[in-house]
Each structure stands twice: as structure tokens, then as C-alpha cells.
Amino acid sequence: MRQELGEVLRAYGGKNERVVVLDADVSSSTMTKLFQEAYPDRFFNVGIAEAGMVDTAVGLALGGWIPFVSAFAAMLCYRAFEQIRTCVAYNRVPVKLLAGYAGVSDYKDGPTHHSVFDLAAMRAMPNMTVVTAADGGEMKELIPAVAEYDGPVYLRVSRADIPYTDMSGEPIAIGKGRIIENGADITLIAHGVPLYRTLQAREILAERRVDARVVEMHTLKPLDAELVRRCARETRGVVTVEEHSVIGGLYGAVAETLIGETAVPVVPVGIRDSFTCTGPSPESLWDAVGLAPQAIADAGLAALEKAKRRS
Amino acid sequence: MPHYTSDELRDLEEKARSLRITCLEMIHRRGAGHPGGSLSAAEIVAALYFRKLRVDPKRPEDPDRDRFVLSKGHASALLYAALAERGFFPREDLEAWGELDCHLQGHPERLKTPGVDMTTGVLGHGVNIGAGLAMAGRLDGRSYRTYVLLGDGECQGGIVWEGAMTAAKYRLDRLTVIVDYNDVQLDGFVHEIMPLEPFVRKWEAFGFAVLEIDGHNMRQVLEALDEVENIHDRPAAIMAHTVKGKGVSFMESRSVWHGKAPDAAELELALKELAKGAGGGRE
Secondary structure: OHHHHHHHHHHHHHHOOOEEEEEOOOHHHHOOHHHHHHOHHHEEEOOOOHHHHHHHHHHHHHOOOEEEEEEEHHHHHHHOHHHHHHHHHHOOOOOEEEEEOOEOOOOOOOHHHOEOOHHHHHHOOOOOEEEEOOOHHHHHHHHHHHHHOOOOEEEEOOOOOOOOOOOOOOOOOOOOOEEEEOOOOEEEEEEOOOHHHHHHHHHHHHHOOOOEEEEEOOEEEOOOHHHHHHHHHHOOEEEEEEEEEOOOOHHHHHHHHHOOOOOOOEEEEEEOOOOOOOOOOHHHHHHHHHHOHHHHHHHHHHHHHHHHHHO | OOOOOHHHHHHHHHHHHHHHHHHHHHHHHHOOOOHHHHHOOHHHHHHHHHHHOOOOOOOOOOOOOOEEEEOOHHHHHHHHHHHHHHOOOOHHHHHHOOOOOOOOOOOOOOOOOOOOOOOOOOOOOHHHHHHHHHHHHHHHOOOOOEEEEEEOHHHHOHHHHHHHHHHHHOOOOOEEEEEEEOOEEOOEEHHHHOOOOOHHHHHHHOOOEEEEEEOOOHHHHHHHHHHHHHOOOOOEEEEEEOOOOOOOOOOOOOHHHOOOOOOHHHHHHHHHHHHOOOOOOOO
16 A cells, blocks of 8 residues: 555645655655655655654654654664654654554565564553554545644554455544444454455355454554444454554453453454564465454454353 | 953853752752763853853744754753753752652653753754754744754764764754763763764764864853854764863762762862862863
């Protein structure tokens, strides 16, 4: 969805002249070069220096600009973590962190370029808002929302092209999840790109006569806790689906919300506390790390099974 | 270039001496703080806050104000003393430094303390932040200048040089970096822990115009700050040779005083020395 990112950033840059973009020598990959071509005066390529780039963006924000800082998520989150903590979050400036090539979407480069516990790190940070686009269509909605959101935002962007899901029923609002498909038996909550696979899992479950609700939770923090609680009340089990470690991401956020409030089982689908590997395509890697539609459907059945045993 | 009369110089030296006294009293009262690097930068901060910086305590958020980033945030006592003296908040606030309900944090925090332009404390951030501020001002066509006070030890961290490259690439002539080169850091001498020499040539090689001064000589500090305003094609670095703990003989050049508070007897001794006017090196 990088092409969409580049295009929407360029389009939004024409509407909002306070937006500036910084990139760390990956603008041809992240496609922020489209912004550069349109607005060269508002684009800064600072070279392979993610930590310094974040701080420079902070200076621009202090001077009244809205900087989008673009790099691969693995370098932006992990290398510039202290800069993000001290100068962006603690200092509470509206720096927008464009974490590109996120998750395992940079399948060719392998684990050094995968970000599978960035959400946990960012979610634990006070003042930080954490958002992931599920597909390029949602990216188009998210860029203006993120730019105009008051405060720092970590926006995770996949390298992969994702089939679009129709989300036109409800306009995007940071901090609000969307019910994409209704269902009465269980709830599948997806964060980011596994949404389309979660919808495929819903079809597999339908063949087993399980009616699954699908929630698209683009904002991990602040989590739409009300929606999570509602789904736990209205269905018998919850499955969390994320292209991320099962530690500290969506599973953590949902479990933290529900624990002690309800007996509804929560079953995670995600990466099991391990580093990943290189693969021939994002799809094959998602399958390999546990995000196959069948695996999501199996988690749904497991949740129902647990619910049965508890009742 | 303005000529400074001996009265003007004397007044500013007196300000520097007064800042030193306030710093030591603050650090003693709190039982915590960083005297060495506060005393070494007293002339620099006095020259900035009482002569050079275009700031207005009544309008601390004025978008056209000059910016000051204390990259060596552990010298917070010095910044707080200057801001209070300049009228950004009442002097009494200094007495509550570090208390739970006090806006003065251990290290400077922009969101809590009026007049603090950037939250600092973790070393190495200043040059990049300053570069960003200078870019922001240029994009908006504003004429403010950005000053960053760096410790020498923090230049051991690579991120300082990322900022230097950015400032040089974009020819940020309204950015001035001042290095408080006192050659002492927490664990010992800078030249032993991780040598920085040839330090001036490093900044030059990174694209800065470099001025080398005695950082305790008020005339030299002021003239360097004037001179950088005449450099229009690149950022400037003022390499200020200083003495850690300047003005208090038992603190001078001793790393143990990097982050240790003086007890009552030590404070009394220090204040006696400062009362005699030790410190500001007149030509």
C-alpha cells in the first residue's frame, strides 16, 4: 500500500501546507518521493540517520509544522526509540511517525527488516497514539486523520498490496473500531493488514455454521474499549488477529480490557514470541507465521470450544 | 560589531557570578544536581539571556523569539536560574526545584516550565532539534536564531554528528552551536574517556564555521555571538574553552563535581570564593 501512501500524502500536502515530510534515504521505497516531487521545499532527505531524523522533525514541530517522518518501521521504532520517547512522546509534539515496510511485509529482506514487536513498544509509551492501516483504501482515510490528530502518532504502513475491504459504512475516527461484518457467535478483531484474511476466515467459519463478527480495529491505542466490551457481551468468544507478536499488541490490549470483567475467552492469532524468517512473498510469510485464514478460523473454533467448557 | 563598554562587561560578569551562586544554592538545597557543568557555562548563558536572546518573559511562546536548546540538560540549574532572573517565573520557584508539585523538573521540561524551548536531559539531541527549529523558521520566513548549548562529552555520541550533517546540508546559518568544552565528564577527563580532538577540525569538516574562544571571557563570548550573525552560508559552532566547576577552586576540573551536591560547609566555602569575584576572567 506504499503507492497509496505516496499518493495520499502528496494529495494531502496540497491541502495542508503545514505538512512537511522527512525520509531516511528510503523515499523511493516508501514512496514519499511523490511528496518530494510535488513539494520539494517541504521535503527533507536526511540520509540513513533515523534517530537524528526524528529529532530534526521534533524541531520542525516545535516551529509549528506537522512533520511526517518516514522510514522502515524496524529502523524507525527500534533505532530511534529513545528519540521517540524523549523528544516526541514526553515532549508531546505532533510528529507523525510513518513506519513503513511494517510487520513482515519486507519479506525479501528478512527478519532484520521485520517489525514484530514495535506495536508493543509504542503502545506502552505515554502520549503515543498507535494506528495501522488495513489496506490502501483505509490509508487514504487515515493520512488526513493522523495529520489533524492532536499529538504524536505511530502509523504502521505495510509494503504489501492488500485487497481492499469496503469500509464505507462508517467514516474513520482515530480511537474507534469499525464492525465490518456482523455476527452472533464469536468476534474476530483484526488490527491492520490481516483484516482481509480475517474476512476469509469468517467464510471458513460460516461453512462450519459459525457466525463470526469481524471488527476492524485500526487504532491500537487508544483502544476502542467500549466496542471490545460490547463484542464480549454480544458474542461467546473473541479472537485477536495481528501481524505482530502476541505479546503486547492487540491481544495484550484486548485481554487487558476484558480480564476481570468477563469470562469470555480471548484467543490470539499472531507471531509466537519468535524472530521471523525470509520468504518468497508476504502471503507465504503470513501463512508461515500463523496468519493463514485457516489458522484464524481455527482460533475462532478454539474460542467457541473454550466458551462451551466454561459454561 | 557592537563595542562593549567595561560597564556592560562588568554587569554581565556580575550576572554570571550571580548565576553561579544561585546554582550552587539550588543544588545544595535540593541535595542533587550538576554543579560542574553549570558553573562552566555561566558566562555563555549570561551572555545569551541578558544580552543576546530576543525573548520576552511576557510572551514565552512568541513564534518570533530566539530559541535556546540546552542540549546538556543536566545543567538545568543554570537555565532555571537564568529564566527566573529574566522574569519567566518567580525566583521563589527555584526553592521548590525537584519537589513533587514544582514545575521545575530534574532536567528541563518544555511543557512544564515557561521559557524552556525544548525538553532535554538525555544527551545528544540538541543539534538535530536546533536544525529542525532553524528549518522551521526558514520555511516560515521568520528571522529568529537558534542557539544550542552542547556539552563536550555528549559529542561522543553519533547522533550529534547526524545533526551536524543535516545543519550543514541545509546551510542553516541561523543555527549556532556552542560547545562548553570543559574536558571533564562524569567518569573523568574527556580526553581520556573518549578523545574528541581534533575537535575544531571535526566541526569544520562537518561544514560548520568555527570560532574558538575562552568561554569565561565575557568579551570573547559576546563578540563570538555577534560574529556568527555575519555568517550567512553555513551554521556556526563556537568552541568555548571552559573550566568545569569554574569559580570554585575545589570543584574546578574535578569530575567528582559533575553530579554531586555540595554540603553546607562546601557551599559556604564555595560562596566565599564566588563573593571574592573569582570566576569571570577579564582580559
